Amino acid sequence: MNxxxxxxxxxNILIVDDAxxxxxxxxxxxxxxxxxxxxxxxxxxxxMGVQSAPPDLILLDIRMPDMDGxxxxxxxxxxxxxxxxxxxxxxxxxxxxxxxxAFSLGAADYITKPFQTEEVLARIENQLALQxxxxxxxxxxxxxxxxxxxRTEELQREIGERQRAEExxxxxxxxxxxxxxxxxxxxxxxxxxTILKTTVTEIRQLLQVDRxxxxxxxxxxxxxxxxxxxSKSDHSIxxxxxxxxxxxxxxxxxxxQGRIQNLEDIYTGGLTQCHIDLLADLGVRANLVVxxxxxxxxxxxxxxxxxxQPRRWTLLEVDLMKQLxxxxxxxxxxxxxxxxxxxxxxxxxxxxxxxxxxLQRSLDFEAALKRITDKVRDSLDESQILxxxxxxxxxxxxxxxxxxxxxxxxxTSSTIxxxxxxxxPSYQGLVVQMGNYPEIYRQLLQHxxxxxxxxQPQLIGETDYQFAMLACPVADDQGVIGDLWLFKPKEAMFExxxxxxxxxxxxQCAIALRQARLYATAxxxxxxxxxxxxxxxxxxSTVSHELRSPxxxxxxxxxxxxxxxxxxxxxxxxEIGADAPSNKTVQRATHYLQILGSxxxxxxxxVTDLLDLQRLEAGAQDSITDWIDLNLWLPTSIDxxxxxxxxxxxxxxxxxxALLPQICSDLDAINRILTELLHNACKYTPPGETITxxxxxxxxxxFSQPSSSFNQSKGSGTVMRLSTLLLSVxxxxxxxxxxxxxxxxxxxxxxxxxxxxxxxxxxxxxxLVKKLVEHLGGTIEARSIQRQTTFRIALPIAC
Amino acid sequence: MNSxxxxxxxxxxxxxxxxxxxxxxxxxxxxxHQSAMQLDDKQVFSLIAAIPPEHAAIAIALxxxxxxxxxxxxxxxxxxxxxx
Numbered sequence: 001m002n003x004x005x006x007x008x009x010x011x012n013i014l015i016v017d018d019a020x021x022x023x024x025x026x027x028x029x030x031x032x033x034x035x036x037x038x039x040x041x042x043x044x045x046x047x048m049g050v051q052s053a054p055p056d057l058i059l060l061d062i063r064m065p066d067m068d069g070x071x072x073x074x075x076x077x078x079x080x081x082x083x084x085x086x087x088x089x090x091x092x093x094x095x096x097x098x099x100x101x102a103f104s105l106g107a108a109d110y111i112t113k114p115f116q117t118e119e120v121l122a123r124i125e126n127q128l129a130l131q132x133x134x135x136x137x138x139x140x141x142x143x144x145x146x147x148x149x150x151r152t153e154e155l156q157r158e159i160g161e162r163q164r165a166e167e168x169x170x171x172x173x174x175x176x177x178x179x180x181x182x183x184x185x186x187x188x189x190x191x192x193x194t195i196l197k198t199t200v201t202e203i204r205q206l207l208q209v210d211r212x213x214x215x216x217x218x219x220x221x222x223x224x225x226x227x228x229x230x231s232k233s234d235h236s237i238x239x240x241x242x243x244x245x246x247x248x249x250x251x252x253x254x255x256x257q258g259r260i261q262n263l264e265d266i267y268t269g270g271l272t273q274c275h276i277d278l279l280a281d282l283g284v285r286a287n288l289v290v291x292x293x294x295x296x297x298x299x300x301x302x303x304x305x306x307x308x309q310p311r312r313w314t315l316l317e318v319d320l321m322k323q324l325x326x327x328x329x330x331x332x333x334x335x336x337x338x339x340x341x342x343x344x345x346x347x348x349x350x351x352x353x354x355x356x357x358x359l360q361r362s363l364d365f366e367a368a369l370k371r372i373t374d375k376v377r378d379s380l381d382e383s384q385i386l387x388x389x390x391x392x393x394x395x396x397x398x399x400x401x402x403x404x405x406x407x408x409x410x411x412t413s414s415t416i417x418x419x420x421x422x423x424x425p426s427y428q429g430l431v432v433q434m435g436n437y438p439e440i441y442r443q444l445l446q447h448x449x450x451x452x453x454x455x456q457p458q459l460i461g462e463t464d465y466q467f468a469m470l471a472c473p474v475a476d477d478q479g480v481i482g483d484l485w486l487f488k489p490k491e492a493m494f495e496x497x498x499x500x501x502x503x504x505x506x507x508q509c510a511i512a513l514r515q516a517r518l519y520a521t522a523x524x525x526x527x528x529x530x531x532x533x534x535x536x537x538x539x540x541s542t543v544s545h546e547l548r549s550p551x552x553x554x555x556x557x558x559x560x561x562x563x564x565x566x567x568x569x570x571x572x573x574x575e576i577g578a579d580a581p582s583n584k585t586v587q588r589a590t591h592y593l594q595i596l597g598s599x600x601x602x603x604x605x606x607v608t609d610l611l612d613l614q615r616l617e618a619g620a621q622d623s624i625t626d627w628i629d630l631n632l633w634l635p636t637s638i639d640x641x642x643x644x645x646x647x648x649x650x651x652x653x654x655x656x657x658a659l660l661p662q663i664c665s666d667l668d669a670i671n672r673i674l675t676e677l678l679h680n681a682c683k684y685t686p687p688g689e690t691i692t693x694x695x696x697x698x699x700x701x702x703f704s705q706p707s708s709s710f711n712q713s714k715g716s717g718t719v720m721r722l723s724t725l726l727l728s729v730x731x732x733x734x735x736x737x738x739x740x741x742x743x744x745x746x747x748x749x750x751x752x753x754x755x756x757x758x759x760x761x762x763x764x765x766x767x768l769v770k771k772l773v774e775h776l777g778g779t780i781e782a783r784s785i786q787r788q789t790t791f792r793i794a795l796p797i798a799c
Numbered sequence: 800m801n802s803x804x805x806x807x808x809x810x811x812x813x814x815x816x817x818x819x820x821x822x823x824x825x826x827x828x829x830x831x832h833q834s835a836m837q838l839d840d841k842q843v844f845s846l847i848a849a850i851p852p853e854h855a856a857i858a859i860a861l862x863x864x865x866x867x868x869x870x871x872x873x874x875x876x877x878x879x880x881x882x883x
Contacts, residue, residue: 014838020868038838041868048874049838 009036011128014055016046016072017090018064022113026059029117030124043067047075050082057127059111061090062102070105077106084134086127090115175320178206183327190338193227195331200229203304203324207317210307211235211283214292214328216300221252223300235307237282255291256298262318263287265310286311288318290325294333302328365501368396372505376512380519385512386418389484389505394420397498399488400467404474404509405432406482411445414483424487444473444483449503451494466490472502476510484509537614544610551607555600561593609764613747616771623666623775630660634695637671641678649687655694663697663725664798669772670725676765677729677791684789689733698724703777703796720798727793736784744782745770815860817876822854831861832877835870843873 013035017023023039030037038055040046042064050058058076062069069089076082086108102110108127111120182202189195196214204212211230217223228238251259263269264286266279279287286306292299302325304317375388386404394402401421405414416430434441443450449472468488474481484506488494494502569586576583638654645652674693681691701722736744743749748763769791773780778795820828827846834842843865850858864872 023868039840039868040838040870042871045838045868045871048836049870052833052836053839 010034011056011124012036012038012053013057013059013124014038014040014046014049015059016040016043016064016069017059017061018042019061022061022090026120029120033121035124043069043072043075046072050076050085051079054082054085056085056131057124058085058087059090059124060087063092070101073102073105073107086131088123088127171316175316175323179320179323179327182206182324183331186324186327186331187334190335192332192335192339195328195335196227197229199302199324199328199331200227203302203321204229204231206320207304209304209311211237211303211305213237213303213305214300215303217252217298226300235283235305240282252298255289255301256293256296258291258293260291260318260322261287261289262313263289264312268310283307285309286313288313288321290318290321292325292329292332294329299329299332362497365396365497368392369501369504369508373508376508377515379512380516382513382516382520383418385509385516386482387420389509390418390420393484393486393502393505394422396501397486397488399486400424401485401487403427403485404482405485407434407480411480414441417482440471444471445480447473447475447480449473449499449506451499453490453493468492468494470494470499470502472499472506474506474510474513476507476514478514481510481513537617540610541614544607544614548604548607548611551600551603555597555604558593558597558600562597565590565593606764609768613764613768613771616768616775623669625664626667627662627664628667628670629662630656630695630697633667633671634660634674634693637674638678638693640675641682644682645691648682648685650682650685651688651690653690653692655692657696660695661697661723661799663723664720665725665795666776669776670795673769673772673793674727674729676769677727677793680765680791681729681731684734685731686733689731691732692728692730694726694728694730696726697797697799698726700724701796702794723797723799725793725795725797727795728790730788730790732788734784734789735787736782736789738784741782741784745780815857815876817878819857819860820876822857823850828877832874835873835877838870840865843870 010033013030015023015026015030015037016039017026018041020041023041027037027039038049038053040049044067046058046060049055060069060072064072073087073089076085076087083106087106089102089107089110090113091110092113099110108130109123111123182199185202186195186199189198200212200214203209210232211228213225213228215223216226225238225240228236230236263271266276266284266287271279282305284305285308288304290302292302302321304313304321372389372392375392376385379385379388386406390402390404393399401419401424403416403419403421406417407414412434414432414434416427416432419426419428434445440450440452449470452467452469452471467490470486470488472484472486474483484502486494486502565586569583569590572580572583572586634656635654638652642652678691678693685691699721702724703722745766747767749767750763770780773793773795776795778793780791780793783790783792820831823831827849831843831846834846843861847858847861847865850861861873864870
């Protein structure tokens with residue numbers, strides 16, 4: 001724009017008019033006033049001038065040949081370069097001026113010719129001022145526009161910066177995430193090897209390098225590549241010896257303090273030739289080394305290598321390596337701690353196991369002791385006791401040999417009586433003279449056990465082997481009976497626990513042996529007694545038999561005498577009367593004969609009872625079972641005593657159910673039992689007192705085994721049911737003391753104060769009853785309380 | 800300005816052809832063309848003043864054209880030179 005030029009003058013004005021005079025006049029006038037003025041005489045020239053150098057204002061004549069003012073105005077307004085130039089139309093007064101058209105075409109003003117100079121100037125100035133104001137506004141707008149533009153640019157720059165910042169933040173976040181992810185994978189394991197392998201693999205994939213290594217320092221600062229990850233197997237250097245002549249000690253300290261070697265290219269890194277050679281030999285071109293530092297200790301190095309190409313390590317990569325080495329250091333430490341904990345655990349576990357084993361052993365020993373004790377106590381056989389003991393001991397202690405010696409009564413020699421051996425030859429039966437080994441036996445005889453380590457078992461004459469031996473006396477308070485010897489391989493020892501076990505077993509053996517010996521003695525005595533008893537029984541049996549024959553003969557003679565005497569009495573009484581002296585003699589003789597007869601009967605029943613009892617005791621009595629109608633049999637049996645009790649003013653009561661079943665049993669035996677009990681009751685019941693008999697059948701069987709006597713009746717076709725017959729005989733007025741009660745079933749036992757009727761009896765009645773009841777498989781009990789004595793009998797029967 | 804007295808005497812502008820201007824350097828011709836296009840009479844006069852005296856006829860002819868405000872003719876005269 002040439003607006004600046006125009007301000008140097010008052011303004012650049014183009015006058016377009018085909019009338020040259022008018023044109024020159026205006027030109028002169030305006031030039032005088034300081035305007036830069038140009039002239040054009042037709043429309044096309046005006047357009048050319050405007051196009052070449054736009055004016056600030058155009059004074060345009062309307063009426064022109066070829067192209068009139070309106071047309072020029074139209075064209076000017078149509079072009080963007082010229083549309084803002086104010087146009088003032090010039091028109092002659094006589095010409096019709098179409099003002100509406102002029103303004104509608106964009107005219108700024110109009111001047112009528114001929115014109116007043118002042119008016120023209122005023123209008124021009126006015127237009128120029130307007131134009132200047134417009135220009136000012138435009139400039140202002142432009143300035144504003146520019147400022148807006150600037151601000152926009154600034155904002156865009158700022159946005160760009162922000163975006164860059166965001167980008168870098170995002171990268172950082174990504175990196176953090178990456179590190180976290182890798183760190184997590186690294187820490188997933190507590191196994192050091194896995195940790196290291198994961199690390200190198202992850203880092204190599206992340207950085208896309210040829211090789212990643214972990215190098216571990218030894219205490220002497222030599223080191224070894226512990227793990228690597230390579231893109232090609234050619235790059236592998238694991239296991240390659242690393243002889244580093246030029247890696248100075250100083251580096252260690254630097255790395256400890258966090259030194260990082262960031263080498264883009266070994267050939268341009270300013271390294272010593274020695275160092276370059278070393279790295280080149282290992283196939284390193286670009287090298288990134290970060291230390292792995294654990295609490296001030298340099299554990300090792302983490303290395304990333306580019307093998308063929310140089311490589312510029314970005315800050316991000318270096319940072320990643322640093323962070324990962326930190327994570328790695330933590331993971332390594334955790335792993336090492338974990339290993340320590342595991343070792344500790346394993347140690348604890350071992351201790352627990354040892355303790356458990358000890359406890360188990362102790363429990364085993366206790367169980368073994370219990371077993372051995374049970375075994376040796378169960379037996380009263382001396383040989384079984386010791387055999388069991390040596391066998392169990394050898395078994396429990398897992399020893400080579402165990403034997404038991406028995407001492408002679410004089411305690412001068414020991415005989416190896418029992419033995420259990422797996423490896424040693426047998427020495428059973430060997431007799432050891434104690435005098436040959438005084439130290440050992442002195443101690444054993446003092447009830448002390450001895451342990452001999454690595455001694456030669458000369459005791460048993462064996463010199464080829466050496467053993468650890470344990471000798472333990474088998475002793476009780478009455479003295480030493482023998483000893484137990486145990487043998488282990490010589491390098492072994494008998495532990496306290498084992499010694500205690502052996503001592504306890506020895507004690508148990510001593511007790512058992514003592515019992516066995518006592519039992520043996522008692523047994524001998526019992527056998528002697530039994531044979532004596534047998535002799536007595538045999539004697540009695542024989543004597544009874546021998547006694548019976550003469551008594552039977554005597555009885556017969558007495559009966560004969562009675563008959564004879566009756567005949568004498570009948571003859572002489574009729575002849576001389578009863579009061580004749582001779583007849584009185586006869587009467588006395590009759591009385592004597594009666595005494596003789598009854599005593600003879602007693603003798604016979606005594607002998608019979610004795611014989612019966614003898615038969616029962618010898619088990620020679622057969623039982624014959626038969627059907628018995630209790631409703632018939634019981635009253636009949638009891639009635640036999642009616643007369644006798646009446647004579648003695650005793651009450652005889654019978655309490656039996658109205659109807660008793662038929663039973664199957666041994667009639668003779670049952671009859672004898674009841675008779676004997678009633679007999680006994682009659683004998684001891686004072687006058688005025690009562691004898692009560694009860695009987696009933698209990699349909700349940702109280703006996704586990706049916707009496708064998710029922711087998712005979714089985715085939716009869718009747719269904720037999722096992723039941724129990726309950727009988728009792730009670731008499732009042734008499735009480736047997738508690739001391740005597742258990743003895744009343746003994747043979748010939750008599751209650752001291754009893755037998756008020758001086759009936760004598762055989763003294764075998766109750767013994768016989770008991771034997772008979774037992775013979776039938778039943779039970780009898782006697783009770784005596786409150787002046788009442790009751791015998792209760794329960795017999796197995798079938799009905 | 801000095802219109803009246805030369806008008807009769809000088810009508811030789813018809814004689815002017817684009818070739819007539821070749822006596823002047825092409826840069827001058829270009830400047831003339833430019834100035835004419837801009838209807839800049841002062842500039843055109845100063846360019847005319849640079850015409851040597853031997854070619855006064857050309858100067859007179861051009862001055863006449865300016866005085867008659869015939870910049871269109873000057874443009875046409877100088878144009879072919881510019882084009883070649």
